[in-house]
Amino acid sequence: MKSPAFEYVRAESVADAMSAYAEADGDAVYLSGGHSVVPSLALRLQAPALLIDLSNIAALSGISLHDGWLRIGAMTRHVQALKDPLIAAHAPLFTAAAPFVAHPAIRNRGTLGGSLAHADPASEFPAAAVAMRAELEIASSQGIRRVPADDFFVDIYETAIEPGEVLQAIHVPSPVAGQVIGFDEIARRRGDYAMVGAAVQAVSRGSGLEDVSIALFSVGNHPVRARKAQAALTGRMIDADAIADAQAALEDDLDPPDDPQFPASMRLHLARVLLGRVLANLEAVA
Amino acid sequence: MTSTDHIGQSHRRENALRHLAGRGRFVTDLALPRMVHAAFVRSPMAKGKIVELDVSAAAEAPGVVRVFTAETLNPICAPWTGTLDHFAGMKSAPQNMLAEGQVLWAGHPVAMILAHSRAEAEDACELVLLDIEDEEAVVDGDAALVEGTPLVSEGIDSNLCFRTVLETPGLDEAFANAAHVVEDSFTFGRHTAVTLEPRAVVADFDPSTGQLTVHHGTQTPYQFQDVYAHQFGLPDNKVRVIAPDVGGSFGMKLHVYNEEMAVVAASLKLGRPVRFVADRLESFVSDVHARDHRVSARMAMDAQGTILAMDVDDMTQIGAISTYPRTSVAEGNQVIRLMGAPYTMPDYRGRLSVVFQNKVQTSQYRAVGHPIACAVTEALVDRAAEQLDLDPIEIRQRNLVADDAYPHVSATGYQFEKLSHHAALAKLREIMGYDALRAEQAELRKQGIYRGIGIASFVEITNPGAAFYGVGGARVSAQDGAIVRLTPSGEVHCAISVTEQGQGTETIIAQVVADQLGVTPDQVKVTTGDTDTTPSGGATWACRGAGIGGETALRAGRRLQAQILAIAGAVLQAEPATLALAGGTVVDKATGKERITLAEIGRIATYRPDTLPEGCDNSLTAVQHFAPTGYPFDFTNGIQASHVEVDIETGVTRLLKHWVVEDCGRIINPLLVDEQIRGGVVQGLGPAFFEECMYDDMGQMTNASLADYLVPMAGEMPDIEIAHIETPTLDTILGAKGVGEAGTAAAGAAAMNAVNDALRPMGARISQTPMTPLRILTALGHV
Amino acid sequence: MKADITLTVNGEAVRETVEPRTSLADLLRDNLRLTGTHLGCEMGACGACLVMLDGVAVHACLVLAVQADGQKVETIEGLNDSGLIKDLQETFHDRNALQCGFCTNGMLMSAYALLAGNSDPSRDEIRDALSGNYCRCTGYEAIVDAISAAADHRLNKAKGAQ
Known part of the structure; x- marks a missing residue:
């Protein structure tokens, strides 16, 4: 399990990185935490001519609050999602998701941007980003654009990032008064990719839930927004009936992959159970 | 009388200190001058004919020193065939290092690349042109036996490797007269050892002297010395096998593998050191796998719940070839012989079919056969209890062989010297707080929390004599040897054939020797794992380190004790019988008064032998070999309990606690014994819940990486409480039996009974391992 | 093309020329012969x-040697020599929290990192901290016990110092 040979460059700016990519005629891979790229090289699943290390680029780091949005640099490590007070206050689903992500040493090095750009359908942070209605800041030679998380995740391991573009930051809208969240997953072992996971965010008013946002993961090729379930909960207080209606709505929301080791019917069943549990345990964050 | 100053004490392992300091010495760590690195081109298909194999581009690749194919490498090695005479009628195709014409499993090595680095060797592997004409792979054991199914390999006339039936005359009558019969069918998944250090070998042939030295991560260096000598036609005294620190073995590293043989062959060819360390992906498709059984079984009982008989049919799937030199039949053979072993059950029929298919070979792995026999027996006992409305403890009390009924012979012919099933059961009940747990279970069920309690009695085969392999013609030693000597400064050195893989062999040998010589264990240096510096023996397999190795060391120590006392007697003008060894000195036996130090004995014998009387043996070196006599095996016994919570909505299980009561005879070191049991339990729980080598219809293993193959990890494993009964064997002076496999033998059985106990209110059952969420949800009707 | 890198390993400045594909683990093991860092899955x-990389535990198999250029690496050999894990080494020894020894480096690193951030971990927190450390031999309980005992010793020592 030794990687094929490649060249390596440590980029000092996003522009540097993108020009290195262009010079390599696209036969290049960006390296952030390396926790998806390096194993895939060791497995010889890919053999790029060039690895472009993004870790030294100042624009990709830092966590700051602007106009009601939290900007999280793409190189922010998983462990910061667990420990950073700004993330806990303004992007609480990342904090709630972080303990489920792999293991301590992986979290020390893995990055939020890397996790989102890799877009593993069983991974936690992408679903949290969708549920929080985050926006992804992408740099290209044409400039910078922001893509809503709903549009960012396109397919299995596929995002709105075009070849050569760099994911710079994640923008998360700050919680509003009455905001509640819930995150949970069912995995075989601690730190494993989820069999099924759920990230939920809503605003709890006296009259019921508003702005309900539900992202399920490991149920399709990318995080899946459960629109029918959201609708089933909107305007209602959380009670057994509301939860049952949301669970029932998943039948229409989900079309899970089918596999003898993991039949679609099992994923749907687990998604229902998990959503019920998450909804019954929503926590106020603002 | 054996001194018990140190035998029975929890001594810490001195060799652990090296590992804690990062100073382990593994084969993986070895780098020799001029060493080249091996990588293998493997068959991507489960079965096929090699149509084209072109290595010319690979041979020209940067860093490549040589490329071998079957044509260029195999002729220097005699083929091997994994059959033994005592398994009458068994067959398996002869094998050699690299695939000759036909590939038999996905992962079968086809070509070998030697390069200056492993990375360069892997680069060159990608340049080999390998064209294989795909043939229909046989992937299922039942299908393999159907008429018209293709043969798994050339050189066999059917896909049945071996079949045998054991039967008592009263079997049919027992079932005919039974008041109750319970039955079930079981599937035990295929899993594998996943030693953290993969298989590793560095072969170093020096053509100038004809000396072959093989640094080999194995538990059985003498076996490999013999294999290399025989297969390559070398005198065995010119073959030295060194097994330094070994990062886990568990039976997996005692089999002959294509890659290790090829590395030795390549070193013979090149006259320079060759290194191969399997990477994790290769491990999954080349290390032996284990288990893979389908069992149908039924149990007959009278109206009182007395077990009358079992009738068992085991079909075990061993891959494309039987392993060498121990065969892949031993596992199934033990399955059918261990069924019902703890119980008075008078009648039995066991049928075994060992079947080939195009997968990695399966073979001996920790607790060979035991987990299967135990799980089937104990599941049926629990089913019987349910049918008769008896508590699982009660039905076992009615059927376990009475503690005063020994010697006892099982329905399958195993002879038990003395076991303690009832004492163990009583102790288990006490330490686990059985009655309180049952009350809690009932209470929690009302709240929708489903917990299960599972119990499993077991016996374990330990201290095997030649009956295991030797009688079948295998060159597998059942005896062990030790050389114990007093150094010129009065310290003790013991070189012994049993080996260390972290279980604490060297520590217990030091304790045993220390007690014979009146010194402390840290005064005894123990050397293992090198065929040039230790006497030949069986080493480590089937639980023999403590029982056989310990007895060997004890007897060697006594011989040296006699030598020391003879010299002391001569020096002191005293009758040796009036002297003894204690506190590092020779003392007067009656008064305990010090007479002369061991250092002084060493000095005189070494530097002033002229002062000793003529004929006085001044060697201060005792050699002892020991082979078990008396019973063919020393069985141990015990009982385990598992406490499990099943989330009936998700199928996810949580292991709450595990208990073991074990009787391994004389305990030499309680600390090490308990950790053998704990490690063994987790090695049994892994395949019960997580571990499974999954294959698709084409014979491809689909989860062959450590990301996808689920090993048991700290977060899911329970704390394990252990208690002991001590029934020493009278076959030896030491009285110790083995303990390495006890944990693994029954942990899965207890866990399966616990899960089924939890599922009972829903009327659901599971009889397949691993007990995954999918299988539990399926049993519950959710999927 | 090979790259020249400079890093500090166990307090010693090290200059090496490596292929970019060389992992930090291979650099440590093959070039520097610090074989206490083991490879089990890559x-x-x-x-x-x-290993500790700039003070945090990381997988040396997932870091390229070139990425570690300019950084500080502590391996088991360095932690051993510094005495920083002496108490853990003692409790591991007392409790026989290792058998074959191949996982021990990683277990000690995880334990060291855990106790640096949590002076009084529960058994469940210890098991969680070890959730990425595979051990085939021990069944984990002895390792949990050993880490728990080391934490207790440190707490008692801190109390005694007050």
């Missing part, structure tokens, strides 16, 4: 290769 799943 994909971040087993934890045998953990």
Whole structure:
């Protein structure tokens, strides 16, 4: 399990990185935490001519609050999602998701941007980003654009990032008064990719839930927004009936992959159970 | 009388200190001058004919020193065939290092690349042109036996490797007269050892002297010395096998593998050191796998719940070839012989079919056969209890062989010297707080929390004599040897054939020797794992380190004790019988008064032998070999309990606690014994819940990486409480039996009974391992 | 093309020329012969290769040597020599929290990192901290006990010092 040979460059700016990519005629891979790229090289699943290390680029780091949005640099490590007070206050689903992500040493090095750009359908942070209605800041030679998380995740391991573009930051809208969240997953072992996971965010008013946002993961090729379930909960207080209606709505929301080791019917069943549990345990964050 | 100053004490392992300091010495760590690195081109298909194999581009690749194919490498090695005479009628195709014409499993090595680095060797592997004409792979054991199914390999006339039936005359009558019969069918998944250090070998042939030295991560260096000598036609005294620190073995590293043989062959060819360390992906498709059984079984009982008989049919799937030199039949053979072993059950029929298919070979792995026999027996006992409305403890009390009924012979012919099933059961009940747990279970069920309690009695085969392999013609030693000597400064050195893989062999040998010589264990240096510096023996397999190795060391120590006392007697003008060894000195036996130090004995014998009387043996070196006599095996016994919570909505299980009561005879070191049991339990729980080598219809293993193959990890494993009964064997002076496999033998059985106990209110059952969420949800009707 | 890198390993400045594909683990083991860092899976799943990189535990198999250019690496050999894990080494020894020793490097790194951030971990927190460290021999309980005992010793020592 030794990687094929490649060249390596440590980029000092996003522009540097993108020009290195262009010079390599696209036969290049960006390296952030390396926790998806390096194993895939060791497995010889890919053999790029060039690895472009993004870790030294100042624009990709830092966590700051602007106009009601939290900007999280793409190189922010998983462990910061667990420990950073700004993330806990303004992007609480990342904090709630972080303990489920792999293991301590992986979290020390893995990055939020890397996790989102890799877009593993069983991974936690992408679903949290969708549920929080985050926006992804992408740099290209044409400039910078922001893509809503709903549009960012396109397919299995596929995002709105075009070849050569760099994911710079994640923008998360700050919680509003009455905001509640819930995150949970069912995995075989601690730190494993989820069999099924759920990230939920809503605003709890006296009259019921508003702005309900539900992202399920490991149920399709990318995080899946459960629109029918959201609708089933909107305007209602959380009670057994509301939860049952949301669970029932998943039948229409989900079309899970089918596999003898993991039949679609099992994923749907687990998604229902998990959503019920998450909804019954929503926590106020603002 | 054996001194018990140190035998029975929890001594810490001195060799652990090296590992804690990062100073382990593994084969993986070895780098020799001029060493080249091996990588293998493997068959991507489960079965096929090699149509084209072109290595010319690979041979020209940067860093490549040589490329071998079957044509260029195999002729220097005699083929091997994994059959033994005592398994009458068994067959398996002869094998050699690299695939000759036909590939038999996905992962079968086809070509070998030697390069200056492993990375360069892997680069060159990608340049080999390998064209294989795909043939229909046989992937299922039942299908393999159907008429018209293709043969798994050339050189066999059917896909049945071996079949045998054991039967008592009263079997049919027992079932005919039974008041109750319970039955079930079981599937035990295929899993594998996943030693953290993969298989590793560095072969170093020096053509100038004809000396072959093989640094080999194995538990059985003498076996490999013999294999290399025989297969390559070398005198065995010119073959030295060194097994330094070994990062886990568990039976997996005692089999002959294509890659290790090829590395030795390549070193013979090149006259320079060759290194191969399997990477994790290769491990999954080349290390032996284990288990893979389908069992149908039924149990007959009278109206009182007395077990009358079992009738068992085991079909075990061993891959494309039987392993060498121990065969892949031993596992199934033990399955059918261990069924019902703890119980008075008078009648039995066991049928075994060992079947080939195009997968990695399966073979001996920790607790060979035991987990299967135990799980089937104990599941049926629990089913019987349910049918008769008896508590699982009660039905076992009615059927376990009475503690005063020994010697006892099982329905399958195993002879038990003395076991303690009832004492163990009583102790288990006490330490686990059985009655309180049952009350809690009932209470929690009302709240929708489903917990299960599972119990499993077991016996374990330990201290095997030649009956295991030797009688079948295998060159597998059942005896062990030790050389114990007093150094010129009065310290003790013991070189012994049993080996260390972290279980604490060297520590217990030091304790045993220390007690014979009146010194402390840290005064005894123990050397293992090198065929040039230790006497030949069986080493480590089937639980023999403590029982056989310990007895060997004890007897060697006594011989040296006699030598020391003879010299002391001569020096002191005293009758040796009036002297003894204690506190590092020779003392007067009656008064305990010090007479002369061991250092002084060493000095005189070494530097002033002229002062000793003529004929006085001044060697201060005792050699002892020991082979078990008396019973063919020393069985141990015990009982385990598992406490499990099943989330009936998700199928996810949580292991709450595990208990073991074990009787391994004389305990030499309680600390090490308990950790053998704990490690063994987790090695049994892994395949019960997580571990499974999954294959698709084409014979491809689909989860062959450590990301996808689920090993048991700290977060899911329970704390394990252990208690002991001590029934020493009278076959030896030491009285110790083995303990390495006890944990693994029954942990899965207890866990399966616990899960089924939890599922009972829903009327659901599971009889397949691993007990995954999918299988539990399926049993519950959710999927 | 090979790259020249400079890093500090166990307090010693090291200059090496490596292929970019060389992992930090291979650099440590093959070039520097610091063989206490072990390789069990080369994909971040087993934890045998953990080292401290600029003060945090990381998988040396998932970091390229070129990425570690300019950084500080502590391996088991360095932690041993510094005496920083002496108490853990003692409790591991007392409790026989290792058998074959191949996982021990990673276990000690995880334990060291855990106790640096949590002076009084529960058994469950310890098991969680070890969730990426595979051990085939011990069944984990002895390792949990050993880490728990080391934490207790440190707490008692801190109390005694007050």
